[in-house]
Amino acid sequence: MNNLKQSRSRIPVLSALILLLFVVTLNAQTAKLHQVATNDCGVNGKQPFLVKGDNYTMPGGIDGSAAAKTCNFGGTVIYAFDRMDIQADYQLEVVYLSDSERQQRIIADGNEVQSPVTLEAGKEQRYKIDLPKKAFAYGQLVLIFEVLKGPNALVSELNLYSSNPRKPIPFEGEQKQALVNTQTYKIDTEVDAEEHLPVYATIPYSVPGVYNPVLSLNGTWLFNPSPKADFYTGKATDANWNPIVVPGQWSMQGFKVDSAGFGGYQTTFTLPADWKGKQVKLRFDGVSSECVVWLNGKEIGSHMGGMTAFELDATGALQQGENRLALKVRSESLADMLGSLTQYAAHQIGGITRKVTLFAVPEVHISDLRIVTDLDDRYEDADLKVYLAVTNAGKNTEKNVAARLSITGLPVVLDQSIPQLAPGETWTGWLNGKVANPRKWDNEHPHLYTMKVELGTADVTTEQIEKRFGFREVEVKGNQLLVNGKAVKLRGVCHHEAHPLTGRVLTPELEQKDVELYRAANCNFIRTSHYPPCEELLDFCDELGMFVEVEAPVCWIGHHANENWKTLNYRDSKYYPYVLQSNMETIQFYRNHPSVIFWSMANESYWNEEFAQVEVYVKKADPTRPHTFHDQAYGGFNNQGSTAPIANIHYPGPNGYKVAAESERPMIYGEYCHLNVYNRSELVTDPGVRSDWALALSPTWDNMYKTAGVLGGSIWSGIDDIFQLPDGDAVGYGPWGPIDGWRRPKPEYYDMKKIYSPIRVHTEKLSPARELTVDLENRYTYTDFNELQISWKYGNEQGISFVSIEPGRTGQIRILIADPQQANELYLSFTDPRGFMADEYIIPVGKQVQNELPELAPAATQLKKSNDKYRITGKNFTCEVDRTTGQILSLRQDKEEILNGGPWLMALPLNGGGCYPNHNANTPLFNDICTEWKVSEIEATKAGDDVVISVKGSYKEFEGGYQLHINAGGKLSVTYSFDALADVNPRQWGLVFEAPASFDKTFWRRDGLWSVYPEDHISRPVGEADLFYSGLPSHIDPRVEPTWSWSLDYNELGSNDFRSTRRNIWYAGLVAPSGSKVTAASNGQQHWRSWLEKDRIRFLVADFVTAGNEMFLNSYYAPFRKPLKAGDTIGGTITLRVE
Structure with missing residues (x-):
């Protein structure tokens, strides 16, 4: 056994920091099961499913069967089975024979399928384990034998039984190698998230001596779908260069680029003369999805990631007067694959898809600003904490740099001195202050303040920035999410950026309209599926009042919806530097928006050790907000035991609330009550099908509202996903929104408005009387009914009623009528304090006549x-x-x-269809x-x-x-x-x-x-x-x-x-x-x-x-x-x- 003990020096003991998620039932019966795999561990040729582990044979002094005396050992031993039947039942039979006492367990894709077991020296131990379906939910079973105490882990025999006689197959090639390289759940908790956070300098409000420090580069550029390799060195002169609108997708403007190729962009701009001596930053809010950037023929940077912003230092490549900016852009990249961007949209979304900004800052400038508002236990007073970074990009040491922070409308002034700042040095620190009872930001009262930060030396201001923000605090307590101390219930929709003519590119005006439309439909929450939004969307959410979940541009990693994973291993660590990068870029760019109440790490992806490591960075990058991960919190599909503070479930069905009620975490229905779309022939034949959707949403929302563990949900989806390509083709998933691509309300929009309404009128009918009493329920979170305008009309009488009903309470309004006999219905309308009509009702009064048809007199026939x-x-x-x-x-x-x-x-x-992006303008009638x-x-x-x-x-x-x-x-x-x-x-x-x-x-x-x-x-x-x-x-x-x-x-x-x-x-x-x-x-x-x-x-x-x-x-x-x-x-x- 010396070889086995000596191996400790070269195979490290792995420790796992995961929760106990499932306890298996031991000694289950195999009478109805078929043996589908066998492994005599430690014997070459008889262990086909072995991925990682060394062979060993016990010495003669150890008693046991011949099969048990051979084993695999190591810090971890890994066995992997492919082509599992996710509908079948499986049982694992495992035999251990150890030469010394040790303790170990079995992990399957993050789930503990055998809790820690102690192996006694010289004793053959046999276990039968019923495998939970989540252990092989994706048709793969990866068993990791992990040592907890003792020299290392071992296993002697491994047999698999199934209710389906079909035999699994071993992992091979890249799949197998990826598992060998995986350090399963050895999560490093002592990470430095700051090292991975990108730098986004705060765009200045003013720079003394500069007329305007900001220059938009949006507009008409030149584009070539297959440029020469050195196109960035000169002007675009040949016939293949044509005008293109930026921001914009090239495919929506009639250009075709090879899926593996790069398209070329060029534009020119004139550098303002008063920017001389300043540092100049070039920011792209989004280039889909991989690019290299040249300025005047000099490469100044590159970026991977289509839906996140990046910033480059343009200073060294600029010249006075005219400058030439060039990019090569590829649509299908690793970022595109890991975000399923092109596949999802069913067309290339390549291009400079979001705004381009050039801005000037002084050499000593504010390079980071993070605003934190902690409220006291009564949620009244605030601790204002502002993280400030000041960078010296010049060549000289700067002394006596000073920063002053003030807030418009509040008696708050915070000063910070920086005695000395060497060239290339960045000072970071926190400015802290107490604020007595500021107006709080919540979605129903979106109070915003303007923060001013002035930077300068010797009483000379060199830079001023202004940032709107709100005082609000987000916490998870038990199975509820609190915003400013109130448990919120999220009435949400998923929001893709979609337009029939511009694809995934929206104007600020459209972003504003989307928020206004959702808000008018009584939504209080947007999930930005499946990527971060344009910055302008969040500006309007801050201003108009809308909670937001911002999702990183990571979609379907491992999920069968992305067909790449049929041949690739989603656990391979090479994919996760981008996952980390995109999450860090998302958090850093949007962190100061009060509307953002939690982050999403990914959509419908398979949790694994790599995601668990990324999660550590997410927590440290922003400890002021929780996050979620869009998998399945329960059930047999895509339930890998993720540990995000907010649990997630997609399409839980009508009884999902019963499971959520028992959840220890707040549970969000990440997607639910999917609108009709795949029954395509039914929809083109009978639009009335759309109105039936309310029959699903109405009882579902009522149960969600009444269940504390349900945080809320986001309806799938918010806008039709149909793209009208210039060649006449129409592509996309289809008309799955309550508003269409042109932003016209569809039938479901009003149903959503009524069902999500925070105002409930429980009086169904009235009798004529001089005083009409109406029962009301207040489902707002923060708004008393005394803030609403309640208007009524009865015949030729009308008026305004006032009543105080606190959030979550019921009450009554009483309306005095002069002539009760003049009408047979009472009309009520409720106007939200933010200025839109939240709801309206008609209550019948007295006898109602439904069928107004007169009788037909019979005639001789x-x-x-x-x-x-x-x-x-x-x-x-x-x-x-x-x-x-x-x-x-x-x-x-x-x-x-x-x-x-x-x-x-x-x-x-009934006539339905599958979940595919196969919208067809010529869908047949039925x-x-x-x-x-x-x-x-x-x-x-x-x-x-x-x-x-x-x-x-x-x-x-x-x-x-x-x-x-x-x-x-x-x-x-x-x-x-x-x-x-x-x-x-x-x-x-x-x-x-x-x-x-x-x-x-x-x-x-x-x-x-x-x-x-x-x-x-x-x-x-x-x-x-x-x-x-x-x-x-x-x-x-x-x-x-x-x-x-x-x-x-x-x-x-x-x-x-x-x-x-x-x-x-x-x-x-x-x-x-x-x-x-x-x-x-x-x-x-x-x-x-x-x-x-x-x-x-x-x-x-x-x-x-x-x-x-x-x-x-x-x-x-x-x-x-x-x-x-x-x-x-x-x-x-x-x-x-x-x-």
């Missing part, structure tokens, strides 16, 4: 039969029914044809009626004033029949019953009829989910909609911004407004310009949909409607489904009126 049809007539009434099909050929009243087809059975199956109708029996008889036509027959999918009751007074009813001939899971079933194309306006009255809707919302309870709206172009150009509402958009079936399903109708119909109309009269339990079918209008009156087949929403919609088995019956009675 005659029946005539011929060989091919039935003819039903009466005064000014004619209806012809085909005797072969049993369907209406023509129904006329006052000589105008009103119906010319139907009834046909529709049982439209609107089929049942097929191959054949009549087996048909009979027409008189029944009182009516004619009754009884029809039996079969479709390919159903068999059954219907009865048509026709009266010349204008009433037609159909009672139908059909049995399914095959299994089908329908979205809608009912009967379809046809009318002439002149019936091009639909109207309705229905029960809405909300009492108030915008006038252009497709789900408004009362309204009318045109087939096509006048004033719109005959063809919608997807590259031209529309000036009309989303509901007016159209396709071959008609406008969004016309062809949307209207649920729960009291009546709905079609009307022609002449005034003739057909109306379906109902009781609030049926549903209506109309559309253009070639040269006629079809309409469906449905007895069943369920939500669409969006894969992310099916668990929410399961209670509303009615899957049919062969033999199941569907049916109902439909009543039509023609007038």
